[in-house]
Amino acid sequence: MIKKVRVRFAPSPTGGLHLGGVRTVLYNYLFAKKNQGDFIVRIEDTDQTRFVEGAEKYIFDCLKWCGLEPDESPIHGGPCGPYRQSERKSIYLQYAHQLIEQGNAYYAFDTPEELEKMRSDFKTTENPSPQYDAKVRMKMKNSLTLPAEKVKELIASGTRYVIRIKMPEYETIRFHDLIHHEVSFDSSLVDDKVLLKADGMPTYHLAVVVDDYLMGITHAFRGEEWLSSAPVHILLWKYLFGLGNMPQWAHLPLILGPNGKLSKRDGAKYGFPVYAMNWTDPRTNEFTEGFKEKGFLPEAFINLLAMLGWNGGTEQEIFTMEELIDHFSIERVHKSGAKFDFDKAKWFNQEWIRKIPVKEYAFFIKSLFNEKNIPVQDEAFFIQVLELVKDRCMLLTDFVEQAQYFFTAPDKLDKDAVLPKWDASKKEFFELYCQTLESLKVWDVSSIETLFKNLAAEKNIKPGELQLPLRIMLVGAKFGPAVFVIAQMIGKEATVDRIKKGLNIFSQ
C-alpha cells in the first residue's frame, strides 16, 4: 500500500507573508490536492525572540484570501497536533538525547562570548567565517573534550548548554531532490549545527526532522535557501528514523526582485506589492503593501505565482485553481530562480478581471467607493457600470477612476484637450444641443446620438470634432466607453447639467 501524501508549509510567525512564501504554499497545496493528500500548516515558532504579535493570524488570513485552506493546522485542528512547535517543546529533548546516546550529538557549554572569540581567533582571509566543526570542536568546551564527570556536574549545576550534531568527518552526503535531482555535499564542510538551544527549544534543524516524521510528511517542499542545510537534515533522518522513512525533497527556486533577491524593500522602491496582504510590523510600524489591497484578484495572484517557476509545457497561461491541480507536476518546476515582473502580474489580473463575473468582486470596488465617498445608490446600475468599464482595468483599484464619473460629476475637466479647437460655433452647438436634449422624450443611446449628429450636420460641423468636447464635459478626461452610452447611463439631468458646466468652463 502506498502511503497517503502529506505535505506541509512551515512558516515562522515573524512577519508578513511574501510572494515566495505563498508560492511555496501553492506548490504544496497543488501537489497535495492532485494526489488526494493532506496539506498541513505547522507554525515554526521556536525562536521566542522573534515572535511577532499577530503574525500567525495574518498568515492564516492570507491563506484564506488565496483559497489555500489547510487540512490540518493549529486553527484547523488535526490528528498530529499540536501544530505549533513551541507547544511541542518536550518532544524534541528525547530525540536530542537519543542522538547523544548514539554518539551522533554532544553537549556544548560554550558561551556566546566564547563562540565569538573562537570565530575571531580562527578567522583568516581564506576562512572569514570559521565554523564549529571537526577541526575546532576538540578545542571547545563540550562533552567531547570534558571528562564525563565534569559534564554531569555542569549539567547538574544548571550550566546553560546546547546540543550539537556531530558531523562525520569524511562522508559524502547525497540525496535525490525532485527538482535538482542528485545533490551531494562533503560532510567535512558542514558545521556541528545546534540542535537544541540553551532555552530547551529545538532549532529548525531538529524540529523539522522530528515533526516531519511525527506528522507523517511524505514530501517536503521548501525554498532553495534550505538546500545548504539539507545534509544536516539527511543525517538526522538517518540517525533517528531511517532514510527509508524520509520524505522526498523538493527545493523550490527563489523568486527574485529587480536586482537580486526579492525583498520587501523592492516593493516600496519599485511600487509593487511583495506581501499577499497589507502588513504593518507592530514593533517597527513598518508598512508593507499587499497584493490584495493593491487590487489583485486572488485567482490572478495564484495564477501568476503558479507560472513563476512552473510551466505545464503547453501554451496555456491562464489557469483556475482546479486546472492547476489537474496539470501541476513537481517535475516541471524550474531549477532556476525567476525575476518577478510586475507588468506581467498586472496582465494576469486584467485577464482575470475580464474572466470573472463582476458581481464576484463588486464588493471590493464598492468599499473603495465608500472610502472615497462616491455615492452608489443602485446596486444593479453599479454592476452595469463595472461591466461596461472592466476592459479598461488592470487592477481593481483602477475601477475608481474608470467608473466614478457615472456616479459623480468630474471635479476638473481636461481643458487642454478642448480649448485649442474651441470656438463660437461649437459653443453655439452645445447650447442648442443642451436645449433640445432637455425636451427629448425617449432617453436612449440612439436618440441622444441621432440628435447630436443631425444638429452637427445642420451646423455644418464634423460630429467627430464635437465628440471630444462632449466626452470631456461628461467624463472630465479622454477615456471611457462610447460617449452616448455614458450620456444614456448617467441620465438626462446629469448630462444636461454637465454640458452646461462644461460650456461655462470652456467659454471663460
Add this chain to the structure above:
RNA sequence: GCCGCGUUGGUCAAGGGGUUAAGACGCCUCCCUUUCACGGAGGAAUCACGGGUUCGAUUCCCGUACGUGGUACCA
C-alpha cells in the same frame, strides 16, 4: 574566502544533438475606434564565454564568468 545551486530575447518561458529556436508580458508600427481600452496585423530582440565530444552543438562533458543561497543558540 569556502560550499551548494543556477544561467534560452528586457522579463516569464517552450524546446533539447540537425528547428526559420514556440508562445506570453513589455516595447515599436499599422488597422479598428474621431477618446481610452479591447480586438486584429506586423516588427525589433535570445541560446553567458572558452574549450572539448561529435559529421554536426543552444542541447552532452570540463573549465571560466556572472547571479543567487548558505556559512547563527534565525527560520
